[in-house]
Amino acid sequence: MTRTFPRGVDVAVVGSGPCGAAVARTLGERAPHLTVAVFEAGPQLTATPGQHIKSIADPAARAVAQRRSQGPGPVADGRTARPGTYLLPDGYRAPGEDGLPAAAMSRNVGGMGAHWTGACPRPGESERIGFLPGLDGLLDEAERLLAVRPDAFDDVPFTGLVRERLAAAFDTGRGPGRTVRAMPLAVHRAADGRVTWSGADVVLGPTTPRTLLYADAHVRRVRTDHDRVTGVTVRDLVHGGEHEVAARAVVVAADALRTPQLLWASGIRPTALGRYLNDQHQVVFAARLADVPDAAQAADGDATAAARHSGVSWVPYTDAEPFHGQVMQLDASPVPLASDDVPLPGSIVGLGWFCAKDLRAEDRVTFDDNRTDADGMPAPGVHYTLTDRDRAALESARKAVRRAAEALGSPIDPEPITLPLGSSLHYQGTVRMGEADDGTSVCDPDGQVWNTDGLYVAGNGVIPTATACNPTLTSVALAVGTARRIAAVLG
Missing domain, CATH: 3.30.410 (Cholesterol Oxidase; domain 2)
Incomplete structure (x- = not known):
């Protein structure tokens, strides 16, 4: 038996964390006639997709869920990851640099939203995105979706x-x-x-019949034709095989390391891709x-x-x-x-x-076409x-x-x-938004990737400013703006 993947959807969302969930929720409320498929490379940990791990009452069951979030395997070099996350096995520090030895990711339905502390402060002073006049309204909406108090x-x-x-x-x-x-x-x-x-389940809220979620489904390529997105290539990690899913719009909402990795693997390589990497x-x-x-x-x-x-x-x-x-x-x-x-x-x-980090283009994540990671994707290397x-x-x-x-x-x-370095798990900037396509940003203020119609990015990597506050509220707010743009474009 195999799972049935759709041949085509209106919107394909890569990543099921709080930002991917915010895109799906906003599209469901603003354009319920659109079919939205959310693809997640990791497993579903809880009966309700995307619940926070702390919602699992039994400690043993919680520990099992955390282990299932920990990706390809352990790192045996003395570095320790937090429960529910896994470290970069190599490439986390270039010779003569500080690197990000504690950089870690999670891999599960709900993403890091299944493991986070829930802190949702608003950015202030130079943390704010000065060229985004509607930021406060987007932050209000993000507080609603995340159920902030x-x-x-x-x-x-x-x-x-x-x-x-x-x-x-x-x-x-x-x-x-x-x-x-x-x-x-x-x-x-x-x-x-x-x-x-609140996990991604709270952000996602009551789904419409046209919102589809696929766990253990690794998106390996974003497909384009003449600078226009056409869909994604998805590997079924349960039964094997790859599937081509057509889409009118694609939102890559992984994290600040894997979102630029997918764009790079897809041949979408704006000058600023992977640059301005910053941690707190x-x-x-x-x-x-x-x-x-x-x-x-x-x-x-x-x-x-x-x-x-x-x-x-x-x-x-x-x-x-x-x-x-x-x-x-x-x-x-x-x-x-x-x-x-x-x-x-x-x-x-x-x-x-x-x-807050002193932002520099030299701080970046790069990708090696001649070396692959455990998923067979171009291997990342951190310069920091x-x-x-x-x-x-x-x-x-x-x-x-x-x-x-x-x-x-x-x-x-x-x-x-x-x-x-890397302990905050608040990596940002690698697909940052900007006012103009001048080589210092990857996407416009609505999250659309420059020169690739229908392709959008979401997540912490989109934040263009140096921040010290926890980034989730801001990144969810920006994802809401992206979803509103898609709803307006696709009707």
């Missing part, structure tokens, strides 16, 4: 105290929207305390809150119930301090404590500071170097995260830890 864990013990102390340390001189606040999260908390994290170099630290009241007096709600989950606060990016802070109250210390030391729930605080400006920002972030820890109470570690 700012107050999910406000009743965690000591949350108000954490924000009060962070505000005293960081708010002076900050403009509107840039002061310390709750982190907007893509999460739902039921009345009984159960938490549901990251510093982490931890502190214990000092001078805290009794836990029962510190929370507005039920302290016992709230303590099962983290409170999340946000120190936004500013141009003056080009990093962003994600502050999580923890139920347990991230480092070993003395056996008789049992901290109050919520009183141990984890601090993660993300730095921190500039003097990057290193200065990183040092400033180390000072800022220590300032935050000391404002909260007592640092737990002796010094902040700088994580290996």
Whole structure:
């Protein structure tokens, strides 16, 4: 028996993560008569396609799902990937460069949306895309699709105290929207305390009969004819064989490494393809809150119930301090404590500071036509170097995260830890949008690839600015704009 792949659809979407799901959802709402096929190279992990892994209650079943997301196989060279992701086996660092040794991907229905933290801050100041006047409206829509809320864990013990102390340390001189606040999260908390994290299933919403999803279906080529997209070539990873699927429009919504890989493999190679690769170099630290009241007096709600989950606060990016802070109250210390030391729930605080990259065309992912990866695609190679400006920002972030820890109470570690490059999993820029086809961008402000009619890109790789905030909200917003353009063009 074999699966039946369609001979033709109106829109083929490559990748089933939050951005691919946003394209399918928007097309279903705006142009329900269009047939949309979403192709995903990885397996379906949950009965409802694209659910977050945290929605799997059984720990053993959750671990199995995570292993199934981990792609071609393990890397046995001392580097460690987060559960549910897998590392580049080689090519992650060129000689004499910093590289991205922790660069990782996931491979499953729902993409990284099955594993992410749900943080959805809005970009600010120079993080914003200045040539996109409708950005705020698109961000509003992205918040709707992701089911974002700012107050999910406000009743965690000591949350108000954490924000009060962070505000005293960081708010002076900050403009509107840039002061310390709750982190907007893509999460739902039921009345009984159960938490549901938004995965691609939430973004996709109720599908129409004309929205089709194919798991274990690896798109290997985008087909074109005279600078016009005609469809995709898909390999069935369950039963074998390749299928040609005609399409009036194709949206490649993989990630910032695999989207340019597919375009390159398809012979679509604009000058900026793979360039302006940027990650957010990251510093982490931890502190214990000092001078805290009794836990029962510190929370507005039920302290016992709230303590099962983290409170999340946000120190936004500013141009003056080009990093962003994600502050999580923890139920347990991230480092070993003395056996008789049992901290109050919520009183141990984890601090993660993300730095914006100094954007350069030289930072890029390249592809080798003479060498293939585990999927038989052109093998990627990363060229990536921190500039003097990057290193200065990183040092400033180390000072800022220590300032935050000391404002909260007592640092737990002796010094902040700088994580290996790539650890943020927030890679961007490799198919960036631009105002004009001038060699510095891959697509126009609606995501259409220059000089290839009907071909669009979506995902973190489209973001053209240097950001420190978590990119998912922005990339979903841009995917909504792309889908609206397609709906208008195809009618």
